[in-house]
Every structure is written in C-alpha cells, then in structure tokens.
Amino acid sequence: MDTALLDGVWVDVKNFLKDGLVDGTFWDKDTGMPISSHVKSRDDFVALFSQFIDQVENTLSSSGMPGLGEFFTVSLHDILVIVIKHSDKIFQGMVIDPNKTNMGILYNVVLPKSIEKTKQAMA
Secondary structure, three states: OOHHHHHHHHHHHHHHHHHHEEEEEEEEOOOOEEEEEEOOOOHHHHHHHHHHHHHHHHHHHHOOOOOOOOEEEEEEOOEEEEEEEOOOOEEEEEEEOHHHOOHHHHHHHHHHHHHHHHHHHHO
C-alpha cells in the first residue's frame, strides 16, 4: 500500500471541495487502524463506522438484499458522511459540509478520482 498516494488523494479532494471537506480517513476495517487522514486521525470515527458497516452488511444479507455498493452516503445533522469501500478491508470516510460543497462535483468528479487513485495506491 502506497500511503504517499493515499495522502495525495486528500490533496486532490481538498482542491475540489475546499472548505466542504471537513475531515477524512482511510482505514483498515479488520484492524480498525487509520492508514491516512485529512486533518487528524479519528479512531472514534473508524471504530463507529466499522461497526456500522458490519451491522448494515449483516442486515442486508439476512434480509436477502444485495450488499453495499462501492460507496454510500449517511446524512447526519448538517453533515454528510460518505464511505467508499475500496476492498473488503480498505475503507475511506469523508465528512462533508453539504452547504459548502457542489454535490455534482463530489459525486461525478471527486468520488471517481478518489476511487481510481486509491486503486493505484493499493496495486
């Protein structure tokens, strides 16, 4: 894993989203350890969303629904959390202020670029 490339993902995301990117972390879901972070490493975020992902995946599976896709969005009060599933182990979470973000750029430019650059880092 090339963590320098992952750090570069945050530079790219920040360049596009400016103040709309509040925080972000790449983490290993199995170990619960952050790999690369924007602003600061959020161990509480990583632990919470690792559990959340497990619960959602188990619920979807037990109800016969398809599993989570490549990314999903959680709308919280005044912020969005976008989680990208790069593999079964590597996840990327971004905390977004939707009032400071062009959502079209986020979904059509930032997410695809982030996914592509992360694939390069994982190769």
